[in-house]
Amino acid sequence: MDKSALVSELLELFRQHGYEGVSIGDVSKATGLGKSSLYHHFPGGKEEMALEVLGHIDMAVKQYFIAPLKAEGAPEAKLKAMAKTIEEFYEGGRKGCIVDGLTLGAASAPFQELIRNCLEAWIEAMAAVAKEHGVSEKLARERAENALIAIEGALVVSRALQNYQIFKRVTRNLPRLILD
Amino acid sequence: MDKSALVSELLELFRQHGYEGVSIGDVSKATGLGKSSLYHHFPGGKEEMALEVLGHIDMAVKQYFIAPLKAEGAPEAKLKAMAKTIEEFYEGGRKGCIVDGLTLGAASAPFQELIRNCLEAWIEAMAAVAKEHGVSEKLARERAENALIAIEGALVVSRALQNYQIFKRVTRNLPRLILD
DNA sequence: GTCTATACTAGGATAGAC
DNA sequence: GTCTATCCTAGTATAGAC
Numbered sequence: 001m002d003k004s005a006l007v008s009e010l011l012e013l014f015r016q017h018g019y020e021g022v023s024i025g026d027v028s029k030a031t032g033l034g035k036s037s038l039y040h041h042f043p044g045g046k047e048e049m050a051l052e053v054l055g056h057i058d059m060a061v062k063q064y065f066i067a068p069l070k071a072e073g074a075p076e077a078k079l080k081a082m083a084k085t086i087e088e089f090y091e092g093g094r095k096g097c098i099v100d101g102l103t104l105g106a107a108s109a110p111f112q113e114l115i116r117n118c119l120e121a122w123i124e125a126m127a128a129v130a131k132e133h134g135v136s137e138k139l140a141r142e143r144a145e146n147a148l149i150a151i152e153g154a155l156v157v158s159r160a161l162q163n164y165q166i167f168k169r170v171t172r173n174l175p176r177l178i179l180d
Numbered sequence: 181m182d183k184s185a186l187v188s189e190l191l192e193l194f195r196q197h198g199y200e201g202v203s204i205g206d207v208s209k210a211t212g213l214g215k216s217s218l219y220h221h222f223p224g225g226k227e228e229m230a231l232e233v234l235g236h237i238d239m240a241v242k243q244y245f246i247a248p249l250k251a252e253g254a255p256e257a258k259l260k261a262m263a264k265t266i267e268e269f270y271e272g273g274r275k276g277c278i279v280d281g282l283t284l285g286a287a288s289a290p291f292q293e294l295i296r297n298c299l300e301a302w303i304e305a306m307a308a309v310a311k312e313h314g315v316s317e318k319l320a321r322e323r324a325e326n327a328l329i330a331i332e333g334a335l336v337v338s339r340a341l342q343n344y345q346i347f348k349r350v351t352r353n354l355p356r357l358i359l360d
Numbered sequence: 361g362t363c364t365a366t367a368c369t370a371g372g373a374t375a376g377a378c
Numbered sequence: 379g380t381c382t383a384t385c386c387t388a389g390t391a392t393a394g395a396c
Binding site for chain 1: 196197198199200201276277279280281283284285286287292295296299300322325326328329330331332333334336337339340341342346349350
């Protein structure tokens, strides 16, 4: 298991249990590595693990969510592609959101700025597509925020109601939410 | 400090830190009571604390969110009143949501049914108001779900971006979201 | 780079005095 | 109903062998 696979496993743990819900012992079980091996890879302990996960997420958001929005193409098509990627990334809403897991509780302070920057960049990219489609500056920003709210909200509500049709419906409707 | 004040304090802790993020020691500090006193009030420990909090929340949702929607009055006015109550309850988005805090992680299993029932009742009540206003059955349900999604999502995003204007905007727009 | 062993702290829970 | 004292487990972290 190389570092990248390790970080993927950590992502799964944090998004499912939240920062405080994951212990080093849990990580050890999930990865098959002893505690000392984990501290070899992450001398800073759990906090460093979460920071590495956030770095990974930041790259993934830029590469998979934002870059396609900035490419050439019709606004509608680009947003549709993004919606599909989101549905896959969250496995139809079953996976939970790392933003949620890492902003809860007092331990979240070291992560806040990273998360904020990452989400701001994503909102900006969605707003740019709306503007490209003729939406005013102010309204574009508002709709992009609403899109993110819909995604995060749908993840929470789907999980709470154990009804994943809801997440599907919301992602499908994302292009309409931003353009109309 | 009587039981009701105790439960209110617990609510604050769980919504801010999540279930796994709250220790009995934290509760002891926050309430000024020793650990043994806490186990006197909640023999079932932390799980019982969370269950009592959920009972409290269930009543509050029924009384403050649902009952006004079922009373006589114009749909618009009733939803406006609900939005105002929500904004107060979450203190403009600064307070975080107990649903979020108690559905994260493996420890959440004992709470799931309670939470689902509570949210379902709330959704149904919002959908009924939409139908009263002439919206079709299917669309009314969808919009009510969207309203809940917007509330939960706005709480997560406001916290992540540390921008509470967003929560305010979303609550203000709730009546429009459900009726138009 | 991984392991075993170990130290230490924090967390959950109980006993028994007042 | 609250306290002090205590127990045990789980959690974080490190040392040192291989």
